[in-house]
Amino acid sequence: MGASGIGQGQPDDVPPPTGKEPRKPDAPPAAGSPPARAADARKPAPAKVRSGPLTRLREAGSAALGSGPPPGPARPEFWRSPLRGPWLTAVFGLVLLFGITVLFVTGLLSYAAYNPDLAAVNDQTPNKGWLGFYLFSWPTSPYWLYRLTQGVHVTLGIVLVPVLLAKLWSVIPKLFEWPPVRSVSHALERLSLLLLVGGAGFEFVTGILNVQLHYNFPGSFYTLHFYGAWVFIGAFVVHVTFRLPRALRAVRERPGEPAAGTEEAVGLVSPRPAAPTISRRGALAMVGLGSVALLVVTAGQSIGGWWRRTALLAPHGRDPGSGPNGFQINKTAASVGIRPSDVGPAWRLTVRGPGRQVDLTYEQLLAMPQHESALPIACVEGWSTPDQRWGGVRLTDLAALVGLGVNTPEALVESVQRGGSFSSAVLSDHQVRDSRSLLAVRVNGATLSADHGYPARAIIAGAPGVHNTKWVTRLTFGEPA
Ligand SMILES: Nc1nc2c(c(=O)[nH]1)N[C@H]1C(S)=C(S)[C@@H](COP(=O)(O)O)O[C@H]1N2
Ligand SMILES: [Mo]
Numbered sequence: 472m473g474a475s476g477i478g479q480g481q482p483d484d485v486p487p488p489t490g491k492e493p494r495k496p497d498a499p500p501a502a503g504s505p506p507a508r509a510a511d512a513r514k515p516a517p518a519k520v521r522s523g524p525l526t527r528l529r530e531a532g533s534a535a536l537g538s539g540p541p542p543g544p545a546r547p548e549f550w551r552s553p554l555r556g557p558w559l560t561a562v563f564g565l566v567l568l569f570g571i572t573v574l575f576v577t578g579l580l581s582y583a584a585y586n587p588d589l590a591a592v593n594d595q596t597p598n599k600g601w602l603g604f605y606l607f608s609w610p611t612s613p614y615w616l617y618r619l620t621q622g623v624h625v626t627l628g629i630v631l632v633p634v635l636l637a638k639l640w641s642v643i644p645k646l647f648e649w650p651p652v653r654s655v656s657h658a659l660e661r662l663s664l665l666l667l668v669g670g671a672g673f674e675f676v677t678g679i680l681n682v683q684l685h686y687n688f689p690g691s692f693y694t695l696h697f698y699g700a701w702v703f704i705g706a707f708v709v710h711v712t713f714r715l716p717r718a719l720r721a722v723r724e725r726p727g728e729p730a731a732g733t734e735e736a737v738g739l740v741s742p743r744p745a746a747p748t749i750s751r752r753g754a755l756a757m758v759g760l761g762s763v764a765l766l767v768v769t770a771g772q773s774i775g776g777w778w779r780r781t782a783l784l785a786p787h788g789r790d791p792g793s794g795p796n797g798f799q800i801n802k803t804a805a806s807v808g809i810r811p812s813d814v815g816p817a818w819r820l821t822v823r824g825p826g827r828q829v830d831l832t833y834e835q836l837l838a839m840p841q842h843e844s845a846l847p848i849a850c851v852e853g854w855s856t857p858d859q860r861w862g863g864v865r866l867t868d869l870a871a872l873v874g875l876g877v878n879t880p881e882a883l884v885e886s887v888q889r890g891g892s893f894s895s896a897v898l899s900d901h902q903v904r905d906s907r908s909l910l911a912v913r914v915n916g917a918t919l920s921a922d923h924g925y926p927a928r929a930i931i932a933g934a935p936g937v938h939n940t941k942w943v944t945r946l947t948f949g950e951p952a
């Protein structure tokens with residue numbers, strides 16, 4: 472801590488000033504001090520820090536020779552906000568530690584919910600290798616599980632944006648650290664920060680573009696967001712390991728920061744702070760208010776029903792229409808090229824099992840035992856609907872048509888839709904066997920609308936929306952031939 476008194480005329484053994492002490496906004500920059508550096512802070516102050524015209528001259532000379540920071544953001548005194556300091560950075564950091572952990576876990580769950588190991592058509596990242604080590608067969612109960620985890624993932628991701636931006640703002644002087652690289656370990660640390668900041672930006676940007684339906688990035692969203700998450704979380708773990716103790720120490724102290732020049736303060740506390748226009752707690756409250764505002768205009772899309780009207784940022788629109796089919800539609804029939812002839816009188820449901828096949832007309836399907844189940848649609852984009860009352864035929868009853876008994880195997884569900892990664896899906900055996908899983912022909916007492924999948928669609932307990940295939944024309948039970 473030898474440098475803590477630099478520029479403030481304090482001997483080294485004087486403790487750093489506390490936040491209660493009045494600051495001196497107009498105090499001149501620490502003229503004789505070299506830029507505060509963590510390494511310097513640990514060394515005893517060299518004699519030359521006594522400021523004076525001679526020292527200043529020497530400083531100017533060494534700057535000219537390239538050893539000092541160039542004018543501009545690399546100089547600590549360039550940054551003048553009196554708010555920056557270990558306390559504020561630590562508070563934002565701890566909020567992000569909690570929030571990003573939840574984002575990562577719910578993100579991994581979202582991938583698991585697709586049952587990617589079951590079949591190639593379910594897997595958007597087939598080359599994941601051991602990154603899929605944690606995968607498990609997605610349960611059908613509780614049936615609202617995906618609605619919850621994905622709603623939390625998307626809503627929290629949006630709500631954390633102000634906190635992320637504030638955290639980056641609070642540490643921005645460090646981006647311009649001088650010299651940019653001091654040693655091999657310092658270079659490695661900076662590289663990990665590049666992955667951390669770049670990774671965070673990448674994950675938030677791809678996630679938000681996806682939920683806003685702007686698929687304007689190269690490659691598949693799933694691939695980018697999945698691998699990006701692993702790169703980011705690696706850097707995140709490294710960062711938390713090194714910084715958590717310091718952050719915990721900082722929040723236990725008062726918002727007033729240690730003096731400029733201490734190890735904690737390096738790069739954060741301005742050596743030449745401007746007069747404050749807001750307190751640290753005030754700044755924190757403003758960021759919190761920003762997050763709450765985003766929560767209020769976002770959460771409604773995951774609650775659905777009446778609350779959807781409050782989802783000002785929902786890209787699909789706030790009014791899904793009225794009547795039994797009046798709930799959120801993802802892709803309309805027209806938008807994915809479903810022709811009236813595909814779903815007209817010529818439509819057939821083909822049911823295939825080992826060595827057997829049955830073709831049903833729409834009327835024959837309606838003549839089978841009809842059941843009801845109340846299940847939501849929960850999309851990966853974070854929106855969902857409250858439970859809808861679906862009516863149709865149990866998947867197990869359809870399996871029975873091709874001679875399969877109680878131990879119904881997994882099933883490939885295919886749509887009349889040509890192409891598109893969501894036109895087919897493989898359901899696990901326990902998804903098929905769940906008595907709530909239907910090939911639905913009705914919803915809320917009415918015939919399915921064209922956009923909700925007429926003549927028939929899959930409705931699977933607990934599954935993500937993407938596995939509720941619309942405009943179904945073929946079911947293949949067991950090993951696809
Ligand atoms: N054939 C087909 N089925 C599909 C899709 C699709 O694009 N094509 N989208 C899926 C997705 S991603 C969701 S969230 C749900 C949405 O169902 P809804 O439009 O009836 O609300 O349908 C699923 N079924
Ligand atoms: Mo979806």
